[in-house]
Amino acid sequence: MKELMLTNQAIARGAYEAGVRVLSAYPGTPSTEIAENFAKLDGVYAEWAPNEKVAVEVAIGASVAGARAMACMKHVGLNVAADPLFTVAYTGVGGGLVIVVADDPGMHSSQNEQDSRYYARSAHVPMLEPSDANEAKEFVKIAYELSEKFDTPVLIRETTRVAHSHGFVDLQDRAEVELKKYEKAPQKYVMMPANAIKRHVVVEERDNALSAYVNDMAINREELTDKNEVGIVCSGAVYQYVKEALPNANVFKIGTAYPLPMSALKAFSTKVKEVIVIEELEPYIEDAMKAAGIACHGKDLFSLQGEISVLKIMEKFGGASAPEAEKVPARPPVMCAGCPHRGVFYVLNKLKLTVNGDIGCYTLGAVPPLSAVDTCVCMGASVGMAHGFKKATDGASNNVAVIGDSTFLHSGVTGLINAVYNESGITLIILDNSTTGMTGHQQHPATGKNLMGAPAPVVLLDELCKACGVKDLQIVDAYDVKAVEKAVKAATASKEVSVIIAQRPCALLDKSSKPKMQVQNCRNCGVCMRLGCPAISVGENGVKIDASQCTGCEVCANVCPFGALSLVKEG
Amino acid sequence: MMNVLIAGVGGQGTLLASRVLGKYAMLCGKDCKLSEIHGMSQRGGSVVTHVRIGEKIHSPVIWEGGADVVIAFEALEAARTAHYLKPEGILLVNDEEILPMPCITGAAEYPKNVKERLSLRVKHTHFIKAQEAAVEAGSGKATNIVMLGALCKLFAFDKDVMKRAVEACVPAKFLQLNLAAFELGYERV
Ligand SMILES: Cc1ncc(C[n+]2csc(CCOP(=O)(O)OP(=O)(O)O)c2C)c(N)n1
DSSP states (O other): OEEEEEHHHHHHHHHHHTTOOEEEEOOOTTTTHHHHHHTTSTTOEEEEOSSHHHHHHHHHHHHHTTOOEEEEEEHHHHHHTHHHHHHHHHHOOSSOEEEEEEEOTTOSSOSOOOOTHHHHHHHTOOEEOOOSHHHHHHHHHHHHHHHHHHTOOEEEEEEHHHHTEEEEEEOOOOOOOOOOOOOOOHHHHOOSHHHHHHHHHHHHHHHHHHHHHGGGOTTSEEEOOOTTSOEEEEEHHHHHHHHHHOTTSEEEEESEEESOOHHHHHHHHTTSSOEEEOOSSSOHHHHHHHHTTOOOBOTTTSOSSSOOOHHHHHHHTTSOOOOOOOOOOOOOOOOOTTOTHHHHHHHHHHTTOEEEOOSSGGGGGGSTTTOOOOBOOSTTHHHHHHHHHHHHTTTOOOEEEEEEHHHIIIIIHHHHHHHHHTTOOOEEEEEEOSSBTTTTOBOOTTTSBOTTSOBOOOOOHHHHHHHTTOOEEEEEETTOHHHHHHHHHHHHHOSSOEEEEEEOOOTTTOOSOOOOEEEOSOOOOOTGGGGOOTTEEEETTEEEEOTTTOOOOOHHHHHOTTOOEEEOOOO | OEEEEEEEETTSOHHHHHHHHHHHHHHTTOEEEEEOOOSGGGTTSEEEEEEEEESSOOOSSOOTTOEEEEEESSHHHHHHHGGGEEEEEEEEEESOOOOOHHHHHTSSOOOTTHHHHHHHHOSEEEEEOHHHHHHHHTOGGGHHHHHHHHHHHHTTOOHHHHHHHHHHHSOGGGHHHHHHHHHHHHHHO
16 A cells, blocks of 8 residues: 655654554654654554653663664754763664654754764764655664664664655555563673673674675665766765756665765776765765775765755756745744743843743744844753853843743753752743644643643643752743733842743644734834734734734733733623 | 645645645656645744655755746745746746735835736736635635645646545545635636
């Protein structure tokens, strides 16, 4: 049977067909749909972990216990999970273990363009790189075979254009894979120096064996056409672009980004006029080929930045040039109408505070007109950075940290423990919208539901903060702008570490129809326009409300100095 | 081979439209790839989805100068993506203007003569009041299906197959509404 599937769904399907029993993941574009789709399949266990490090550790545990297991994350998630990754490379696996990582060249939804292939190389973990949905499903199965044959975790790398494209996928049945019997083997699974020294020898032997093995794998293949033509070396999405732009070129398609099939690449290089490596991001393949003595072009032709495209390849080979685009105003993403984050940023901007921001929908508090956020580095960084600001200025800095609920549980809580322990007196605002908004509304440990859709115990954010030693804690309604302002003033005045939990569910969660705002006797003072609400615009006689977007949150009414905005009374 | 670029504003239903076309390809026994971007851009930002239908498809992404048709759910988004069209390509535009935030705040100006400029740039430009038609059919949310009805007419797609594709992609309780929207798009282009 054939089905048109999103690649991430195909990866979930591949895991299912490979007999995977346990999947743990933390959401992150463009990887999120793998776990979401796996959770819908029969007879499997899937969960959201609070962060990627935990997800990988869960998968390692399941593997050592004898099950085939998977962990999934976006590229920056692998930084968080790098610690277990580098050591599970030494222990090897019980049941097959696959870690899926999704890179984001072009930064469609990310804060950097890091290239995960270097993780595979430096951790000595094989990495497969599919180029479309059907291949992705097949590569997952190959990954489990490799994992068990060579006693190693295996990485699968996808990029946004692979992860978020659909293609036809051939469906097969689920393989019945027995749970292997766990046997105590401390020399393999207890990585203290005496054991790890011996395992490092095993890692090197395995690497050598794999480096030879990959040359004969069918997923590394040449497609030869004409000896007098150039030979293109590529992988992943770029392979599909090359086939489109240069249908007659000689191509070497790499399926194993690590180890690279170097003998096969060497043989290919002797069969073509010259070798050009086309790869997104870093010169990973190019550098390796040059180090192996294979002359080639690569980053002298294509940029390190952004995505490769069919057109960029055609341009280099003289086939086409880009038609000129119209110059039009940008349409950047905005906080939704009714977003509970809006009023908080309005207050922070009004009070002229320096805001150490974090990653989530609320990062949009950085854009005009709210323009409140000063810094954003990585998940959890708001809290540590706010502490650093205080320490650098002997407590004089006028700053607060702002973090989402999912991000707080991911890695903000450790920063809070540090701030209490090392006594910086920071103010932390937790924007508790009861969901992981940015990535499309996933559950997390404080929402009361799990990935399988069942009710779950709730981690209470206020109790958690108190347990960390926070004594100054306030809970406010995020829509009540005056209460938020009062709370922020009190918290920043205190010398102790203070936490404000601003609560209101994400406006997109409740789809029921609600009363809208109306405008009467507007004096055009422009205060509500500073909210950057997409439902409010300037009309001829004052502001006007777009009823199709308005959720009646009343934040605009709460900031209007003249009482011109009010809820339409029902009936 | 047919390359369809669908451009709109986050929340307008471009993803559903591309999935209906994917289903259509499947029912016709053709190869098909779709490409979409999730995440950040969906929060009211510009969104573009790509649909490619043919005997054998490699790239899921259409390139500038490679689209047979651009379906734009909003006029500014049509202007933003018109250069994706082939020289003889067709531009199908929902005749509606949605202000982006920089225009709401006054940091930028919504171009005054977008429609004229589009018609000058692209010979085969069609405007359709799709949002209005969708409201007539029962819900503004069906704008995407009105656009598909119009596309079906312009490209002489198999109407019955296309309706089956719509049926396969929308929830049963909204089927009648969507089929009505489809017919209005088909009639009014
Ligand atoms: C290490 C890492 N993992 C995942 C992501 C993807 N990501 C960006 S923001 C976010 C969570 C947002 O949820 P929350 O903090 O609750 O804020 P909201 O978007 O709901 O306002 C995630 C998972 C990331 N940027 N970095």
